[in-house]
Every structure is written in structure tokens, then in C-alpha cells.
Amino acid sequence: MFNSKLSRRRFLGNFAFTSAAIATGTGSWVIRPDWANAAEGPIKLGIATDLTGSLGYAGSADANVARMVVKEINDAGGLLGRPIELLIEDTASNESVAVGNVRKLIQRDKVDVVIGAITSSMRNAIKDVIVARGKTLYIYPQLYEGKECTPNLFCTGPTPAQQCDEFIPWLIKNGGKRFALPSANYVWPHTLNVYARKVIESNGGEVIFEEYYPLDQIEFSSTVSRIISNKVDVVFTTVIPPGVGPFFKQLYEAGFLKNGGRLSCVYYDENTLNLNQADEIEGLASCLDYFKALTSEDPVSAKIQAAYDKQFPGTFLFAAGSAATGTYRGLKLWEAAVKEAGKVDRDSVAAALDHAKIAEGPGGPAEMVPGKHHCKMKMYTAVSKGGNYDIVARSAGLVDPKEC
């Protein structure tokens, strides 16, 4: 089949086809509101998230949250009397694909704000396209390692301080003093562990070992053996899927839970519960800004959760670890900022967003800390029990992100 010579006609044909494909784009689609009565046209909201690839389950949930919130705003009459036009681009869990697609949002669609990205590497890849060269406002919704202080970039997910300051003392009280930090080898675990180690040691605990693994490692026998033989009380892990499921399973099989050990993992939410059989992670503790279990005590959370489940039944859950709650918070804070500013240009909205507040959100109210680009929010500690979470501790008020 490779014998046929490439003729000039064929080359030109292929060339034309390829350029047409590049020009029109492959992975984008646009949701336009049915009405557009405002003279200025719609406000353009860009979502750039991982709809496909390894993080597709999380990004799809984030896109669903955006669809839900935008629909609510448009049904209530829009923002500043203008409808919101939602433009969703796929970042495909792949930074090089992402940059091209995000550029479409900025250059072709000229969006007024971009919300999205899940991993820190994705944020770093697209933030320059959005904030520096694109001169557009950017909101990053995922829990992460902190230290992102770029102007016009706002973070609405939990930081290490929010996830560790109350959680680690709880772990020491309800698990023990001997910690192991098995981790995936990339920026978030490295930076989070520096902070976690500080909190562990200042609360009288000790770190028995801190170890990093390739991201696709799924065999952890040597680690499990070290944990058992060193009599570790608490495994505070940042190993990510696909490794984390097999890791917990091996720990369970080695008798870690039977001996009274405590598992903990700060990105564990309702999505990740399915990685293991329920008894393999019984008692696993996590600390996030929202758990579905809150719906029984917080009517606002219950309302949001019910609205989401009604519109998007299926596998993409409204969960904190996949940035869905951060996306909700980001959208609502941005809405509040636009309302206050009365216009949509970047500087005015950023100035208003700097101190924006929302009274109602998943898990409770939230407010930006002025000048800090990060968000105060309530934090909850939950423990897995029979395949669900039980809330066992709550922050007294809004927890400070302690960033920038």
C-alpha cells in the first residue's frame, strides 16, 4: 500500500483537506442561548477542561456544572441584562492539545473569562495563553499545591493549608503519630508534602518515610511492606489513579486496616470511592470543601446537588475532588464580580473578584481573600464507611487559604 507514488494532485488534495481541518477545528462546540435581545450581544464564558483522556470523568463533570449554572443565570434574565454564551473547549488531558484549543477560545471566540483546568501542569500550560498573551481573566477551580499568584488568575479550590491545618491534627488524634507519605512523582505531591510534613511535625507526629513513585506504577509491594514493618499508623497518600486503587488493596491484603491503621488521601471524593471494594478502604479519611453527605444537613448543598443530579444523571458526579465544586464557586464568584463591576472588561471584573463573596455554595459560603487570589471556604473531614462518607469534623468557619 506504500508503493503508490504521492502525486502532486494527491498532495494538494491532502494539503487542502488538512488545512481545512485545522482551520475549522475539530474538538469544539458552542452552546448558544436561544435568545439574544441585548444590543451588546452575549457575555462570553469560556470553559477549558479535560472532556476526554484520563481526566475526562472529572472535566466532563466540570463542564456539566458550567452548563447548569449558565442555564440558571440565563433563565433568571442573564447577567447585566445580557445572556451568557457558554463556549466549551476540550483540553483532552494533554497540554499540547490544550494550548491550541484554548487559543481558539481567546483569539477566535474572544471570551471574557476562562474557567478550567484540573492538573497544575495543565494550568501552567494554558495560563500564559489566557492571562499574559490573551489578556483575559482566568479562574482555576481545582484543589492544588498553592503558590499560584499570577495577576488576573484566581483560584477557587482548596490549598494545602485548607486541607491540612485541621485535618492532620484530626488524623493524629484518630490514627496515630507515625505517618508515611507515599506519593506520586509530580509537583502537587512534592509541594503538598512539604506543607503536610511541617504540620505533622508541629503537632507532635513524625514522618517515617516519604517516597515518590512513577505516575503509572500499579505495583506497591515494597511500599506496603515498609508500611507494615515500620508500624506506620497513618498513610497520608498522594498516589493518584491508576495506582491508588491497587495500592489500597495491597495494604488491605497485608492487614494494615486490621492492625488499626488509618488511610488518608486529600483528593478522595465520591468518584474515587469506586476504585476499591468498600471494605478495602473502610475508615479512609479525606478533607475537602464538599461531600455529598452534607446534603442531609445543609439545604443549599442539597439544592445544588439535586439540581445537578436531575440534569446530569450518570457517571459524571458532582464531587469536590474533580473540581466540580470549585467550578461552581468560580462561576458564582465571577457572576457576583461582574454584577458589582457592571461591566465585563478584565480589570474591572478582576478588581471586583478580588473581594467577591457568595453566601450560598456547595458546602457553604465562600469569599475571596483580598489581594490573595485565593478563596476562603468551609472544610469538612469525612471518613468512608461501607462505601459512603460520614462527616466527622467541620471547620468552625471559613478557613483561610494562606497563599500569596
Place this chain on the structure above:
Amino acid sequence: MDTLFIALFEILSFGAIVVLVVLGLGIIASMMGIFNFAQGEFVLLGAYITYLVHSAGLPVAVGMVAAPFAVGALGLVLERLVVRRFYAAPIVAMLGTYALGLIIRESVRGLIGGLYISVPEPIGGSITIGTLHFATWRFVIVIITALVMAGSYALLAYTSFGLRIRASLENPSLARASGISTGMIYGVTFAFGAALAGLAGALIVPVFSLFADLGIRFLIQGFVAVMVGGVGSFAGPVAGASVIGTLNAALPWVMAPVIADVLVFVLAIIFIKFRPQGLVSGRGV
């Protein structure tokens, strides 16, 4: 002492898993001269079928029995439709099978919604000896691997079907002249290799959980194993797989896992440099 026992058991069980995965790949590479880049996805399919059967409410064991037959049948169809066109051009065959693998992988990713799903083992729990715990299912995998290996060897070495496979590999035109339908033999061999991958996927899914990229890591390890072991015989890839599996499981006990991960490949490259024909050279069983 305790740790030594556990280490030996874990290394043995992971070595068995790698052997199981590489077996099908090795048979296709050795007996047909094709590097099947879709082999990892056949493993994934075996895992996916087990999950499907489990989610339909049937016992997991039923899925594990069904998986090799279903994947083998699919392998036969793919060989008849696609792969047989590539025997004359092994490089194109790599691309072709890679494309097949990509299609399978992304389809499964779509079907499971990109999630990571746990599948329970038919025989769970662990065997406790004193203070030591050994996972029961890993024991079962070691035993099944040994049985499958012995069975495959017997099939290739002692049956007339095995003889025909080897004849078709060594001298296709003479085999055809002697009345062997080499096309049929190739089809069945490919299906057999695929079925072994399906079985491997079914057996390992309780250990590693189901996710779309399950096959990829094993595919790369599998190729290294085949290179180290040597193409052309049945014993070569199996020997290579034991070495690679053992190294993979053993090195993290003595050094940082990130370094161990790379070191396996470095050692393999050095080895192939000095012994390009692999551990077991020559053709045959």
C-alpha cells in the same frame, strides 16, 4: 526474615502476572513474526468483559471464563479482516495493530466513562501465616500462570496442531505445499494469542482495577520482555518476561522506585546491546 518471605512472594506473583501478559504477545511475535501493538488492549478487553459480566450480576468467575473466548473470537475476526494483510510488511503491521489498539482503548474509555472501576476477586482475602499476610488471589494467579504456561508449551511442542504452527513459521511455502492451510493457522494462532491476553486481563483486573490505560504499561513491559527473551521460540519471551517481571518487582525493594522504573529499561538496553539475539536464541518451541 519475615520481610524476605513477603518480598519473595510478591516478586514471584508479579513475575507471574508479567509472564501471563507476555505469553500471548510472545506467541504471536515468535510464531507469526508480527509485533502486535494491540495486545495491551486485548488485555484491557479481557478485563472489561469480566467487569461487564460482573455488573450484569453474574459471578466474576463466569466473566473470567468467558473473557478468553470472547477476546479470542475478536482476535480471529481482526486477523481475518485486518492483520492478515500486513504479514509481508511487519513495520506496517505495527502501525496497523497500534491503530486497532487505539480504537479498542478509546472505545472502552468511552464505555466506562473514563472511570477507574474496582472488580472483586472470586476468591478474596488473604492467607495468614503467623504475622504474615499473603493475598489469596495472587496465589491463584501464580498457579493459573504455571498451568497456562505448561498447557501452551504442550500445545506447541506435542500436538500436531503445534507442529503445523511451527512449520508455517519456519517455511510457509513448504508448509503450504505439504497441504497446511497457513492462512488458517495464522488466524488461529493470532486468536490463541489474543485469548491468552484476554485471560490475563480477566485475572489481573481484580488486582489492578479496570481503567482504559490498563494495557499500555504491560504492553511496553511486554515488548521489553520479548526483546530480552528473544523472538522465535516459545521459551524466549517467557524467560524474558520472568526476568523483566522479577526486576520490576524486586528493584523497588532496594532503591527509590522512580529510579528502579528507569533502571529496568537501561539494564534491558545494555543486555540487548551485548546479546542481540536475546536469552534464548533460535527457533522452535
